[in-house]
Amino acid sequence: MPGDVLLRALDVTRRFGGLVAVDRVSITLVRNEVHAVIGTNGAGKSTLVNMLAGELAPTQGRVQLNGRDVTRWPQPRRARAGLGRTYQRTTIFPRASVFENCRLAAQAKSQYPFDWWTRAAHCHESSHRAERAIEQAGLAGQTQRLAGTLSHGQKRQLEIAMCLATGPHVLLLDEPLAGMGPEETERMLLLLSTLKPAHAILLVEHDMDAVFRIADHITVMVNGGVIASGDPDAIRVNADVQAAYLGESEAVGTA
Amino acid sequence: MKHRHRTDSAVAPLGLALVALAVFPFLGGQFYVDLVQTTMILSIFALSLELLVGTTGLVSFGHAAFFGIAAYATALLSPQADAPSLAWLLPAVLAATALAAAVIGAFSLRTRGVYFIMVTLAFAQMAYYVFHDTKLAGGSDGIYLYVKPVLAIGNFTLLDLASAHTFYYATLCALVAVYMLLALVKRSRFGHALAGIRANEQRMRAAGYSTYPYKLAAFVLAGTLAGVAGFLQAVKDGFVNPEMLAWHQSGAVLLMVILGGIGSLRGAVVGAFLFVLLKELFQSEALFGGFARHWQLPLGLTIIACVALMPNGVVAMPARLRRMRTPVPHAG
Numbered sequence: 001m002p003g004d005v006l007l008r009a010l011d012v013t014r015r016f017g018g019l020v021a022v023d024r025v026s027i028t029l030v031r032n033e034v035h036a037v038i039g040t041n042g043a044g045k046s047t048l049v050n051m052l053a054g055e056l057a058p059t060q061g062r063v064q065l066n067g068r069d070v071t072r073w074p075q076p077r078r079a080r081a082g083l084g085r086t087y088q089r090t091t092i093f094p095r096a097s098v099f100e101n102c103r104l105a106a107q108a109k110s111q112y113p114f115d116w117w118t119r120a121a122h123c124h125e126s127s128h129r130a131e132r133a134i135e136q137a138g139l140a141g142q143t144q145r146l147a148g149t150l151s152h153g154q155k156r157q158l159e160i161a162m163c164l165a166t167g168p169h170v171l172l173l174d175e176p177l178a179g180m181g182p183e184e185t186e187r188m189l190l191l192l193s194t195l196k197p198a199h200a201i202l203l204v205e206h207d208m209d210a211v212f213r214i215a216d217h218i219t220v221m222v223n224g225g226v227i228a229s230g231d232p233d234a235i236r237v238n239a240d241v242q243a244a245y246l247g248e249s250e251a252v253g254t255a
Numbered sequence: 256m257k258h259r260h261r262t263d264s265a266v267a268p269l270g271l272a273l274v275a276l277a278v279f280p281f282l283g284g285q286f287y288v289d290l291v292q293t294t295m296i297l298s299i300f301a302l303s304l305e306l307l308v309g310t311t312g313l314v315s316f317g318h319a320a321f322f323g324i325a326a327y328a329t330a331l332l333s334p335q336a337d338a339p340s341l342a343w344l345l346p347a348v349l350a351a352t353a354l355a356a357a358v359i360g361a362f363s364l365r366t367r368g369v370y371f372i373m374v375t376l377a378f379a380q381m382a383y384y385v386f387h388d389t390k391l392a393g394g395s396d397g398i399y400l401y402v403k404p405v406l407a408i409g410n411f412t413l414l415d416l417a418s419a420h421t422f423y424y425a426t427l428c429a430l431v432a433v434y435m436l437l438a439l440v441k442r443s444r445f446g447h448a449l450a451g452i453r454a455n456e457q458r459m460r461a462a463g464y465s466t467y468p469y470k471l472a473a474f475v476l477a478g479t480l481a482g483v484a485g486f487l488q489a490v491k492d493g494f495v496n497p498e499m500l501a502w503h504q505s506g507a508v509l510l511m512v513i514l515g516g517i518g519s520l521r522g523a524v525v526g527a528f529l530f531v532l533l534k535e536l537f538q539s540e541a542l543f544g545g546f547a548r549h550w551q552l553p554l555g556l557t558i559i560a561c562v563a564l565m566p567n568g569v570v571a572m573p574a575r576l577r578r579m580r581t582p583v584p585h586a587g
Binding site for chain 1: 276295436439440443444445447448450451454455457458459460461462464465466468469472476
């Protein structure tokens with residue numbers, strides 16, 4: 001195995017009443033690798049990400065972060081231990097500047113909640129980390145703009161910048177390309193490739209061209225279970241995957 | 256530069272207001288001086304709620320609980336005959352209030368949104384009935400406070416709240432101190448984190464903030480500051496009754512915050528003064544004759560009109576008028 005394993009899920013299962021949203025899924029995220037999770041709508045991808053991030057407790061199974069069992073850790077604790085995530089629906093602070101969005105995210109690393117004397121704006125640690133994250137995410141010219149006034153693509157970049165500002169080792173990206181034009185998609189893929197060497201990245205995405213271009217490893221989910229997992233070439237020729245996707249495109253065609 | 260200008264324009268009216276309050280006892284009659292002092296106490300109360308509603312986004316409908324608990328603590332802890340020392344009475348009252356806020360907050364912060372509103376209301380009503388229906392503190396008749404506290408070193412009296420003049424200025428100092436403390440909190444990392452929780456709690460948790468302890472800290476701080484107001488009110492009136500923690504008291508302070516403008520400290524103070532002014536106006540028999548008995552009706556209608564015409568409160572009006580007068584150079 002090349003690289004170090006940063007996040008590992010072992011047989012995680014989530015039931016909602018009688019529905020099994022995620023069924024015994026195991027997944028390994030390695031530094032310097034993009035691991036894509038694809039699947040039809042309702043396949044359980046977002047539920048899986050929520051369990052890895054700690055927003056949802058698994059019914060069964062374990063999650064390990066940097067070799068430590070974090071199954072019972074709540075989300076903020078996992079985040080402080082280096083697990084960053086972005087959301088499918090953009091979750092920025094629209095009425096704050098791009099800088100304050102990232103500075104507040106970076107502040108999570110140096111919270112000092114009872115130092116009421118120092119101004120937040122004078123917190124050098126978080127300001128410094130915010131500036132770096134903004135630059136990395138390609139928003140350097142937009143620092144003082146109100147986050148709510150950014151274009152859709154820029155908001156997605158900001159979402160990633162806020163995630164980077166917390167200094168994570170593992171990135172869980174839930175559909176970062178959703179709703180993006182071709183130019184914005186290119187920029188985002190370039191960004192992901194620059195982030196790859198230092199991070200283990202989980203990418204949930206519907207844009208198949210992008211997934212097959214950038215992923216090192218692909219896991220395919222259908223109805224909560226994994227039907228295939230391997231490198232892009234193996235997935236491309238996998239008969240089960242073709243059946244699942246052909247089935248979907250036929251259904252779309254007749255609808 | 257732009258930022259600097261904004262700060263200056265905010266400081267000037269504050270300074271003027273402070274000077275006006277400081278010279279008022281030399282100009283107004285005793286009735287009005289009393290009224291202004293009560294309004295300053297209510298301003299402290301409204302400021303404490305503003306930290307929850309405006310900064311943290313927690314709409315509490317039971318904030319009078321802490322106002323009343325502090326008032327009862329003041330009355331119950333005060334000795335019958337000798338003047339108690341401020342040096343132990345105020346800290347003891349605030350500690351009791353903070354404890355109550357920690358307990359009520361720990362439970363109610365498990366809920367969100369409209370459930371939070373209802374649970375805080377339920378706790379406040381529980382506190383109301385504890386004082387209303389038990390013999391703990393005079394039941395529905397309330398309890399008297401016979402002596403006002405003093406602050407003395409040896410035989411030298413620094414502060415005697417029995418003097419109306421001294422007490423007025425002590426109240427003004429308390430208002431300034433609470434205002435400044437909250438201004439500090441709002442610009443600190445803690446305050447920015449609270450603002451982040453108001454805007455998007457999910458994102459804050461994803462960044463690594465354990466939001467529950469943050470909200471609890473804000474709840475306890477707000478409850479304790481409401482306790483400062485309750486303490487002053489009890490000492491001023493020399494009498495405490497269960498109405499101080501009734502739901503309409505919680506509603507009134509919420510209206511003050513909304514009237515002034517949610518999200519601004521100035522708004523809370525302006526809202527408190529406006530609320531008292533409107534109430535006095537509609538209660539005036541000189542102006543409204545017999546109809547003054549139904550003061551709640553015009554007060555309610557006026558507040559509805561204010562909220563409809565000034566959705567962001569009174570303090571947002573100057574900026575809004577300026578925007579209406581000058582054409583907007585950029586679209587969208």
